[in-house]
Amino acid sequence: MSEFFFGTDLFSEFDRLQRQMANLAGGFPSSLRAGRTGTFPLLNIGATDDSIEIVVFAPGMQADGFDVSIDKGMLTISGERASLEVPAEGSGEATRVYAQERFAGKFRRVIEMPQQADPDNVKARYVNGCLTISVGKREASRPKAIAVQ
Template sequence: MYGSLFSRDLFAELDRLQREMQQAFDLSPTIRGFGRSGFPALNVGGTPQTVEVYAFAPGLDPATLEINVDRGVLTISGERKSPLPEEGTNGKQPVVHINERFAGQFTRVLTLPDEVDPDGVKAQYRDGIVQITVPRHASAQPRRITVS
């Protein structure tokens, strides 16, 4: 009988607004929400035992990659070289019409949950993907209690 003052998707609209604000102001990401831009692209997930971070960085030399964990903040930084030649054979810059591939220095920052153990972090690079495994403290992992 009476119409609602708010739309039925109020929470969806608030979520959309929050995502747009994060993207517009490039707010620092947390484990629960990320900025939608930057290199390398990240996927974050987890198990009861670990937090898994996947950084998609094809063409990256693993020797240029630096991964740090300090006070619950994971930092991934490095440099990706440009595949384009610096100077043409005739001494002029090559003409590039479109270049959509990122090149240069990058840094991605991610806030980790409180229950992770920074001493057990492992990282490996394979097929253009950096997999970073951050274990959780044993006290934060679920355990089964037997009833006697």
């Protein structure tokens, strides 16, 4: 007979403990320096053989509303998204907001670039609410086929 008694399944207790620890840590990805759940704008980061691709989801902005810079291996995306002032029907005055889910205000996201990123080969364009940033990889880090003789 064991001296220890667990009222529930031991593995479910470990799962619960792991979820609590993840909540305490905030679940931050190691490559994002400024990020938390619900942070605006949302990002997708991926890579091809030739480049690192970052897609920033920021609908309702203009291309000149972004400041994108890269320095010391850190890509910084910042800007400001204006709030939507919706006039009340027929009155001409703005509606008082009591609940707002759309982010408005200043934002800043910082992404740590991998060593193979080439800061001299960065392109950015904003189309249909998505800012796409392509950071080229250094020539030495690209895969190369070697012919066997």
